[in-house]
Amino acid sequence: MELTTVWFVLIAVLWIGYLVLEGFDFGVGMLTAVLARDEKERRVLLNTIGPVWDGNEVWLIVAGGATFAAFPEWYATLFSGFYLPLFVILVALILRIVALEYRSKRPAMVWKRRCDVGILIGSVVPAVLWGVALANLVRGVPIDADKEFVGSVVDLLNPYALLGGLVTLTVFLVHGAVFVGLKTVGDIRERARVLALRVGVVAAVLATVFVGWTAGRDGDAVVWVAGAVAVACFAAGLAAASARREGWAFVGTALSIAAVVVMLFTALFPDVMVSSLDPSWSLTTTNAASTPYTLTIMTWVAAAFTPLVVGYQAWSYWVFRRRIGTHHIPDDVLAPTS
Template identity: 75%
Template sequence: MDLTTFWFIVIAVLWIGYLVLEGFDFGVGMLMALLARDDKERRVLLNTIGPVWDGNEVWLIVAGGATFAAFPEWYATLFSGFYVPLLLILVALIVRIIGIEFRSKRPESWWRLRCDIVIGFGSVVPALVWGVALANIVRGVPIDADQEYVGGLLDLFNPYGVLGGLVTLTVFLVHGAFFIGLKTTGPIRERAIAMGLRVGVLAAFLTTVFVGWTALRDDTMQVWAVGVGVLVAFVLGLAAATARRDGWAFAGTAVAIGLLVVMLFAALFPDVMVSSLDPAWSLTTDNASSTPYTLKIMSWVAVVFTPIVLIYQSWSYWVFRRRIGVQHIPG
């Protein structure tokens, strides 16, 4: 395996980590207005992600940094062509952070309501727009011979891109619901599982259409195989939730999200951005990569520091593994 292929796989793994972990963060944020009956229950939901949400966002920073260092041409074309959607995601993430961090700073109900609104906004927008962006990278966008994006914002909101956004939105909602079921007790847990199962039916339908559409476009055995794996994992997660096996339900949606990213990157390879104007103008792992020396230095850094980060984050999840309920929230 050459270093360009290795770093393509590394970036895919970073996106898997980000979307699996931040996916349930977004799900919890979206469900605050739907599940909680009072302020204590909303505080319970926030406390389920309180120790981990900021660590989950680090995966996005590392994925962006790795893309910039390993494939600078990919980074330049992606961030210039998708400037408005990425800016919208950035603004949503910023106001979401403000809502989470400052919600407890004042006791007034109007203050907390406004924070809850921005938390919901900051969760819905990335959950939707990330799907639109990833789907368009695979579908292809207008890139000219100079490897520059020459389309407009509306070009990204095509049927395939919108379907990709709806898939990530609904799947993250189910993923978050099953995470709440895993981390809480009492009525909140029961409402979360019931909500996850209801939305799961819609999510399963949308995911089936998206997987079939992607596999038919690419028409390779590996994309078909991974796509079937996505659907099997998601259905098994719903079945586990029905049986009140919270850990297996959450694992099912996590594996489904991870395999969905694998399917998209498998359909993309060896390209990193497809030109819808002329396939010869597409960015590939070869023409978009850094020098071999840069990739070699990055590889050694990744080998040394990645295990440390994984061990630390796993330890954080282990420390905060217990379930919580309203009885644990002080007045």
């Protein structure tokens, strides 16, 4: 296998890691506005992701760095063409980070509510826009003969991409609700399960339409199989949630997200950005790649450090594997009314 293909696959794996792990972070962030009934329950929700959310974002940083180093032409065209939505995502992520980090720094309830709004916005916006961005990569965007993006942000707001945004929004919400059910005890666990099932029906319908649309556009057998696996895993996850098997439910939604990423990257390959103006102007794994020497060095570095990073993150999840409930939250978290 050529190194360009190897790095295309590795970047896809990094996106799988990011969307599976950060996906439930986004879901929990959205659930703080609809699932928690009081401050203690809100703290329970935030504590489910407290030890891991910042580590989950490392996958995005590595994916961006790998794209820059392995496919600089892809990185340049992507960030110039998708500048506005990527900038909005960045601002939303910063807002979310600040709100998560500083929410507990002041006891006033007004301060906490403002931080809650920041967490909500910082979770909803990326959840939608990542779906829009990934769908546009597969659908194609205006790229000229010089491999430059010549469209506008309006070109990115097409029906297929907007459907992709709705799919990621609803699937992440279900993924987050399943994670809450896996990590909590008491009444909040049951409410998370019920919400996952209700939203899951909508997400399943949207995902099925999106998978069918994607597979119908591409026609490749692997794309069809990956899409079918995604739908089946999501349905199995909902069935497990209905049976109160939160662990298997989480596995189902996680595998569903992974299968969708596999479907999208398979539909994209061997292109990395499709030109909607002329297929011959598309960026491919060949014409957008770095030199073989650069890819060789990157491969050795990735082989040495990736197991360490994955091992450390797996260890952190194991350490913080226990369920939590409102009885774990001290009474002094209840802030004054002012």
